[in-house]
Amino acid sequence: MTSDAPASTAQPFPELGVYTLPGRVSDPRPALDDARDAEAAGLGSLWISERPDVKEAATLSGAVGAVTSRTAVAVGVTNPQTRHLMVTASYASTMAELTGGRFMLGFGRGINLRWDVWGVPHVTSAMLADTVGLLRTLWRGEPVLGHDGPAGRFDYLSLDHTVGHPVPVGLAALGPRTQELAGAHFDVVLLHSHWTDQAVADCVARVRRSAEEAGRDPGAVQVWSCLVAACDLPEEVELVHVVRRMTTYMQIPGYGELIVAANGWDPAVLDRVRAHPLLQGRIADATQFTTDELRELRALYPEEWLASSNAVGGPAHCAQRVRDQFDAGAAGVVLHASSPRELAPLLAAYAPLRPDGLAGRSPVPGVS
Numbered sequence: 075m076t077s078d079a080p081a082s083t084a085q086p087f088p089e090l091g092v093y094t095l096p097g098r099v100s101d102p103r104p105a106l107d108d109a110r111d112a113e114a115a116g117l118g119s120l121w122i123s124e125r126p127d128v129k130e131a132a133t134l135s136g137a138v139g140a141v142t143s144r145t146a147v148a149v150g151v152t153n154p155q156t157r158h159l160m161v162t163a164s165y166a167s168t169m170a171e172l173t174g175g176r177f178m179l180g181f182g183r184g185i186n187l188r189w190d191v192w193g194v195p196h197v198t199s200a201m202l203a204d205t206v207g208l209l210r211t212l213w214r215g216e217p218v219l220g221h222d223g224p225a226g227r228f229d230y231l232s233l234d235h236t237v238g239h240p241v242p243v244g245l246a247a248l249g250p251r252t253q254e255l256a257g258a259h260f261d262v263v264l265l266h267s268h269w270t271d272q273a274v275a276d277c278v279a280r281v282r283r284s285a286e287e288a289g290r291d292p293g294a295v296q297v298w299s300c301l302v303a304a305c306d307l308p309e310e311v312e313l314v315h316v317v318r319r320m321t322t323y324m325q326i327p328g329y330g331e332l333i334v335a336a337n338g339w340d341p342a343v344l345d346r347v348r349a350h351p352l353l354q355g356r357i358a359d360a361t362q363f364t365t366d367e368l369r370e371l372r373a374l375y376p377e378e379w380l381a382s383s384n385a386v387g388g389p390a391h392c393a394q395r396v397r398d399q400f401d402a403g404a405a406g407v408v409l410h411a412s413s414p415r416e417l418a419p420l421l422a423a424y425a426p427l428r429p430d431g432l433a434g435r436s437p438v439p440g441v442s
Contacts (some may be wrong), residue, residue, distance in 0.1 A: 085144050086116030088437035089400070089429075091298070091408040092417065093121045093150075094138065095129055097319065102128045102137075109138035111414035112145050115421060118437030119146040119178075121408050124153070132165050139173045146438040147173060150264050150408070151182035151246045154205040155195050160231055162205075163212045167237045175239030178439045180264060181205070182246035185326065199251065200224035203259045206243050213237040242440025244298075248332050253277050257284030257295055261440035266333060267300040267410050268320055268383040271402040273336040274299050278403035296405035296440055303385040303409045305392040305420040313368035315411035316384050321371055325353060339379060347374050385409075385420070393423035400429045406439060 094108040105122075112120045120138055124131035131152045139147045147169065154162070162179075169177040183197040195201070204225035211218055215236030221228045244262030247253040256263040263281050265274060274297075282292035302319060304312040324330040324347050334344050347353070352367055363371070372380075380386065385395035399407050409417055436442060 084434075085113070085118045085437045087421065087424075087428075088118035088435045089406045089432055090117050090396075090421075090424075091119035091121050091146075091148060091406060091439070092117050092412075092414055093123065093408060093410050094134070095122075096411050097322075098125065099128060102134060105134055105138055106141050108414055109142050109145065113142045115414045115418065117145060117409075117414060117417075117421075118406070119148045119408075119439055121148045121150045123150060132169075135169055135177070136172065139169060139176065142173075142176075144176075144437070146176045146178065146436075148178040148180060148244070148439050150178075150180040150244060152180070153184045153197060154181050154201060154225065155189075155197060156192075159205065159208055159225060159228065160212075160233075163209050163231075163233055166209065166241050167213060167233060167235060170237050170239040170241050175441075176438055177239075178242045178244055178262060179209075180244035180246060180262065183248075183252065198224060199255045202245065202255060206259050209241075209243065213241055240441060242438065244439060247277070247281075248329065250280060253280045254284040257281035257292075258288035258290070261295065263295060263297045264408070265297065265299045265404075266323075266329075266336075267302050268323065268333055268337075269299055269301075270337045270382045271398045272338070273383075274399055274402040274404055276336070294442075297403065298406040298408055298439060299399045299402075299404040300408045300410050301385050301396060301399055302383075302411045303392060303396075303417060303420060304412060305385065305387070305389055305417065307412070307416060310365045310368075312386060313365060313372060316380065316386055317368050317372045317375070318363060319411060320375070320380075320384075321347065321353070322357070324348065325357065337379075337383060340376075343374070343376060343379070347371075350374060389419040389423035392420045393427050396420070396424050397427045397429070 092112050094105045109120050122134050131149050135147045166179045186196050189196050201224040204223045212233045218231035242261040245256040245260040246264045247256045248266045278297045285292040285295045304315040330344050334341050385392040
């Protein structure tokens with residue numbers, strides 16, 4: 075998807091994003107400070123991940139959109155079956171108009187166990203492809219008549235409004251099949267965190283190949299990596315940002331296996347992590363591990379795993395890790411775990427390393 079970005083959206087680092095409220099939180103209000111800080115730091119996009127607590131995506135995106143004027147608001151991610159299609163379509167059109175085109179809507183599959191206990195359908199590839207097609211129809215101001223497909227059965231849908239700004243649609247893609255789906259149907263592909271540079275390069279190639287096979291311009295699909303960053307931070311903060319987060323994903327059935335496979339890592343290490351006594355009956359993301367416990371968990375991971383899939387250390391090293399992701403083919407990098415203020419040393423060191431050709435680029439993921 076291409077469009078000229080409004081002049082008011084110019085930011086020094088349009089190719090960089092940052093997550094607000096990373097992980098589990100009990101207070102959503104810091105998202106407003108994150109939004110202001112991200113804009114002041116020159117970051118192009120502020121990313122929102124939805125969780126069933128105090129991180130409801132529509133409320134948060136409206137709030138951060140209202141306190142910013144240049145930084146894009148990127149939902150990465152919500153799920154397609156937890157809201158009616160008309161609610162999702164009107165939510166995105168409202169955000170696009172409210173922000174003057176600074177909005178991207180992102181979807182993900184989520185966890186099937188959650189959908190089972192909630193009593194909602196699993197998210198399938200067919201549902202995702204059907205959903206994005208229907209949304210684009212509605213945003214063009216066209217009605218949906220007599221539709222019966224994977225996204226649902228609808229006799230008549232209409233927004234009664236043509237969205238005046240493009241709404242890029244993204245897909246969080248952990249596994250190869252989802253990456254191929256994203257290349258065929260979506261504008262933005264968001265990769266999972268803890269991806270090595272080689273894994274990023276492999277995913278970019280897969281997405282571009284799928285886009286070409288679907289008759290699309292491979293260069294029009296942006297692949298964004300998600301890089302956990304802990305730059306010049308105290309050990310106890312670094313451990314929370316990196317080790318606690320990594321251990322959370324390693325514990326989730328299916329997630330850990332896909333991360334290990336994408337990076338070509340030894341699955342025996344994953345088995346050792348999951349079997350560790352500290353993790354029996356505990357969920358890393360829901361438990362406040364002590365610093366000593368996190369040190370113990372850190373020792374389970376090969377140093378190469380931590381170094382190659384995160385940006386940890388001094389500003390120069392972390393900035394080079396960001397540049398490495400671009401050299402691997404990423405169109406953008408979402409900096410995860412750290413707040414915009416914590417990223418200040420990294421951004422200063424990254425400025426002279428930026429790839430060429432980014433002047434005038436839109437900060438909205440999926441819009442060039």
